[in-house]
Amino acid sequence: MSAPTNWNDLKKDITRRMDSAVEVLKKEFSGLRSGRASINLLDPVVVEAYGQTMPLSQCGTVGVPEPRMLTVQVWDKSQVKAVEKAIANAGLGLNPQADGQMIRVPIPPLNEERRKELQKVAGKYSEQARISVRNVRRDGMDTLKKMEKDGHISEDEIKKHEKEIQAITDETIKKIDEALGHKEKEIMQV
Template sequence: MAKYDKSDIERRMQGAVESLKSDLAGLRTGRANVALLDPVVVEVYGSMMPLSQVATVNAPEPRMLSVQVWDKANVTAVEKGIAHAGLGLNPMIDGQTLRLPIPDLTEDRRKELAKLAGQYAEKAKIAIRNVRRDGMEMLKEDEKKKEISEDDRKRLEEEVQKMTDKYVAETDAAAAHKEKEILQR
């Protein structure tokens, strides 16, 4: 078994927190986000193209997306592409610009998303505790091989526990922040 390495333990715990933050970023909160239209494809010039190649997407307000179509002839095609993308958005045409009001999330959907955020956080905490267990086992192994004393092992175990507490607290804070964001009207 590997020798105890504090920086490796810390790096692995930090990785679990970063992974959680990335998972939480993917949860929709009912606010306008230009990434919402990334999967939209539009039929223009006889072929299918990503929306980003025929228009500019902005979020001028917290609950509104605006799509500025570059070629006037493609406005209807862009409108159709957005309407058929299954995002629940109803484009309103205003010249070469389409306005997309972002609908409110239902209360049930908000609760579902908040629960999902909690599940993501729990997975991250399990990963952190697994790293802690690995660290503790390495310390016991090092003590058995007479590489460290019993006092050193106990001191280092406290260090590992402090790191664990720190990253579990970070996980809880990230999840609480996301849940608050989701449940906010």
């Protein structure tokens, strides 16, 4: 994509990229295990099936019947063992139990030490998102300066738009901090 040459395009681009950073953060958070079951918990699981590796979502349906239980309804009966093995070996600390074509995955409660570790990981994820947002801000400021140099906008407009970019940045950082606070609260909930 070429660099925006007017303020509206630049503002849309900055907003889109910053919102994207927040969405990525939320997706990363959804993969972090809290004490409760979440279908996203099994996203990293890949199954060795039909001579190739594929995501678990292509082998069965993941459900959450209870707060501390996941179920995987495997579509092909011949793949139940492979799915069970993939979940067990995914490094998530889960112990799946096959029951016909249904695999039950109890979610063990987290101990205090593991909760603190997860909080640190969540903090790292949010810091990466903040860095990403600041990079977008810097790119936006650089583009503004280039637009001024090319004669597309005046110096007065630059000052006004820099403040707007900062306001968008502050708002996005606030969203990141709120998401982190929510995730930390969820992790520490017993």
